[in-house]
Amino acid sequence: MVMLIQTPPEGIYDELFDQNNRVRPSCRMLEDWLIRSDEALLAEKRREADVLFQRLGITFNVYGEDQGAERLIPFDLIPRVISASDWQRLQAGLRQRVQALNRFLFDIYHEFEIIRAGVISAEQVFANPQYQPGMQNLKLPRNLYSHIAGIDLIRHNDGDFYVLEDNLRCPSGVSYMLENRRMMMRLFPELFAKAPVAPVEHYPALLGETLRAASLNPNPTVVVLTPGRFNSAYFEHAFLARQMGIELVEGADLFVRRNKVYMKTTVGPQQVDVIYRRVDDDFLDPLAGNPDSMLGVPGLYAAYRTGNVVLANAMGTGVADDKAIYPFVPEMIRFYLGEEPILKNVPTWQGRKPKDLKYILDNLPDLVVKETQGAGGYGMLIGPKASKKELSHFRSLLRARPDNYIAQPTLSLSTCPTFVNEGVAPRHLDLRPFVLSGKKVQMVPGGLTRVALKEGSLVVNSSQGGGTKDTWVLEGEEC
Amino acid sequence: MLSRAASSLFWMARYLERAETQARLLDVSLTMALIDVPEDREEQLSVPLLVTGSRETFHELYPEITPQNLIDFLLLDDRHPASVFSVIRSARDNALHVRGNLSADVWESINLAWMELKELRHKGVTESNASRVFDWTRERSNVFRGAAYGTLLRNDAFHFLLLGTFIERADATARVLNIRHHMATKSLEGHPTQSFFEWTALLHSLAAFEAYQNTYGHNIEPMNVAELLILKPDVPRSLHACLEEIADLLEQIESGEARRARRLATSLYANIRYGDREYIAERGLNEYLTDFLQRIQRIAGQIQKDYMGWKQ
16 A cells, blocks of 8 residues: 655645645655555564564663663654755754853853853853852863763754754763664665665764863773663663773762772772763762762762863753753854854743743743753643643743743744654654764764654653654755 | 673673573473372472472462472562573663673573563463473573674673673582482382483483483483583583683683682682592582582682672
8 A cells, every 4th residue: 555645734844845745855765765665564664663672672761650661762764854955054053052052161160251241141150050160160171061962953934943952961862863773774774775864873983082082191991870770861871882892880880089080890990081971960979969869979079170080071061051041052152153153042031031021921822931940841831732720830830930931932843754643644853963072073964853743742752752763864965 | 891790791691591490490390290100290390499499489489389380480480589580580680780791682682582581471381381481491591692602702791791601500500410310319219211211301401411322322320420410521511511611711801819719610620620430429429519519609609709899
């Protein structure tokens, strides 16, 4: 049976179809393939993918469910295509943005130029709970703070990409980018013979290079620090450690002596120079952060302050990806780089500004409201989808702690054909490329595409029923 | 390598080896129970419980020894820490800890075993399909070994994994030999056919039936069996073969200051390598094996102290 592909609703940018429901030139080979594919065969391939993911153990743990309950993130077979020219622009924009964010982090822990220039108020930086006063005047190699950044992008109905959020702490998801590609190549090798898809497989090599460059030691010992196997991203931690050929350690495998960090090995202590940590700031060192943390290493903070170990990412990066700081990123780019931002920000109203607050309260049903500290799709309100009760609940939250919230217009995330129960239908998606900063700023072409599987839904988070797709950046000329 | 990783690899391999031993033991016992005269049936069935020291646990959970109860207890019961289900779960838990040290093939072999076992458990195992589950267990074990030999880097991670396998195997061989040899010797007073089955049961439990026939021919002699399973270096489950591997592995593992496990293992290896059947006969098999078991457990304990123990 031949595939029937539902076309997108009007007024929404679709990655496959243009506004006249014609297939975009860069996607023609994809459409050929979809139309010629047999529905039963594709259904079988989907099952095959599920079995393979289970077998590989590419599962994630959901907080609040039974410890050890492992779930698969739904994987959609239809890739999301990005044209070569779109990617070139994205890449330049991402490089620019991450450079500015790293400059900002250096500045707010050293010279405070941006504050003195009046671009951002002192209160907004120093009173931010993510600001780590202990990081002030600490000299970091190459002045780098966020070695690994994940930037969440969406495509609006004007066809342009917008940055929704910067993730500068422990962005995750890159293993899905890699495994999704591996899965697609395994299931549909014939597709890759036809389409000039740019490779992403060298990401672990680039990450390794970036982490080694984070130390001044020419031949540093690098480890991945994981909270352990009950963490939702444990699979990824183990995956990256194995791909880079370095040790995956837990807090209990490390100890600090005379301000140096060692790991406990079968031949005695071995000094560690760089820690790619996937543990939050607060849990890194029970002596400095959360005293109840069993995940961290007592004394790590002191060793870090002494300069005997590098943390990637640095402590205190959270202040720059906070939703309250987000509206200032375009200004940062102008301030530090003297350039016009290539990537757009989503227009944002800040609860802390009385004028903005009034606008938010007056237009709540049309807006998306987010907690400045929230993550993972928790603690947010999508105005147009909210019930009266939810709206009034958020009104009172906003009045009680206005500085805790920002609001944005409900953006129409672009859609892409996706397998669902009813066949192939358009579903909304976003994109998270991973930007690595070491000797230079680099990234592999692509990223993680997350897709909201429920019809009309705009929430792509895996903890809330989102799925993923392979992301194809095409090489060279379009078509 | 990380001490914790060494420990996880060591235990992962021990658990997987244990699953195979359990399946072989139970397989042989169920077959023997069918052949045996009714009054000896219970004795046959309790062999796996004796070997693994789990008779008390069994009686706490089950009213009587029946084939079905044994199948439930030894294969599937998650309340029994040494059931095939529990040990494969433990193996996978350990494998999860050291995923960074495992090749994709080795990890998948263990993860797949776990997934399939959950499915098997869900469907239930009865006397009539138990043999398929035994075959499955052996097959999974072979796939794991094949993946380990075929895809793992020959570094200390590999060495600790093998160390776990051979420590567990030496321990199991000594236990099975001790108990089944005693039973078979007793059966010599009875019917010769019955006695023949007792000896073959011992050999099958340790996958050494063909090896015996190759070495000694059809006639089964008690001292030949003991010699085969203790002293012959070319029988994969013999104590000699296991100790040779253990001593060799400890030589290869980068060990810094640690010497004690090496010394203990080399000494036990020398005892076996230069031992002979007369000495075993003189000392008595039971005493010989009891002493061996104590020493292999000391070696296992010392390995953990030397390489995996980090008390601060």
